[in-house]
Amino acid sequence: MKVSFKVNGKPVATEVEPRTTLSLCLRDNLRLTGTHVGCEHGVCGACTVIVDGDAVRSCLTLAVQMDGCAVVTVEGLSDEAALSPLQAAFRRHNALQCGFCTPGMLTTAHALLSEEPNASVERIREVLSGNLCRCTGYLPIVEAVLDARAAYGGPAYQPADAGHGASHASAGAAR
């Protein structure tokens, strides 16, 4: 079946079997391998992309359902020259180690802050609870998202917000 939609602002058209998930369509047909495929049944959140403004799990979405939709993947969060403020905050706070969950964390946090720039630490924790990370222990990720709120029009960063010290941020800044 032919399916036409937008990815990161550009129109794309590709031929897929109806059973092809959006995650596999992005990776195999469109060679956008930034979207990572973890559990393939909607538990881990690694494959999160943004469809018409909403964070969704691309492994629980069929490519054919995307006809006419606008999809944003991790590749669409910044241009190639520079990191987005959210990505820069992840780097500053050491909010990734192996990096497998990171595309899903970034797309989820971007969708959240685009709609809710004032998201509280509780709200951020609740939203990120749908994304598994086996390296960081989550605290630096929460801290990075808190830090990035200002770039979306939210409040200025206060390191104490996440309820633990600012050691990650200061370590990042010293580098």
Next chain:
Amino acid sequence: MKPPQFEYAAPASLSEALALLTASDGEAKPLAGGQSLMPVLAFRLASPSLLVDLRHIPGLDRIEVGADGVRLGAKVRWRDIERDTRLATALPPLAEAIGHVAHYQIRNRGTVGGSLAHADPAAELPGIAVTCDAMIEIASSRGTRKVAAADFFEGALTTVLASDELITAIAFPAWPAGRVSAFEELARRHGDFAMAGTAVWFDVDRLGHASNTHIGVIGASDRPRRLNAAEAVLNGKPADATSIAAAARAAAQAVDPADDLHASAAYRRNLIEVLVERALTRASKQADSAVKGSH
């Protein structure tokens, strides 16, 4: 993990969708948000020959709040419920339970109709539907019918829906002012399916006694169900610590939970007692403040 092969259709109207379901002779599955169906396909627990995508069908995505209650179209998503501020007073148990339904990304696509049709024994909406006396509206090429939620769920992942039928809406009776309620569940991770949960509500009569008590449980049986024995313990009594504890004990005796890798049956039985006690206690505090407010 790839789903088995299937054909795909995205009809423009309800009647076309129903015609496709009828013509497929039981081989087709309706697809809305796909948040329950896609994992089922990924694990190959089902292999339909056709998916009928409801995305272009108009009119199924409305939340109606009126004097006769709340009606949710089958394509209403969790996030639509979450953001509808009218529901906090129009149907408090739903408004409270919705925060426990799935994770952020799934709430953006998962639908009311999908959850009801999937019929996971631990899912919140089926539990709210049974506890709040909802009616499920069903359409097929043969006509329409309404089924009480209490009769809709037949067992784990099993409902009375025939293969040519589609859920179009769920309707809840009006929620009178003064009725008190609470929802409680325990999941290992917020947003995951609950190990067990409960929705409770009751009215308070002129003597300050509980009446019309409804206690429903999820994750404690092969389907969501009300616990009439526990309800009877509270009815006609003041909702104080003694009667609440007795009702919670009766609830634990009335359930028949399963052993699985998430929790043992004994743990779940104990959990039901704890959650029912917590929920009734919270609801009774609403009753207290309502009484004080009226003086």
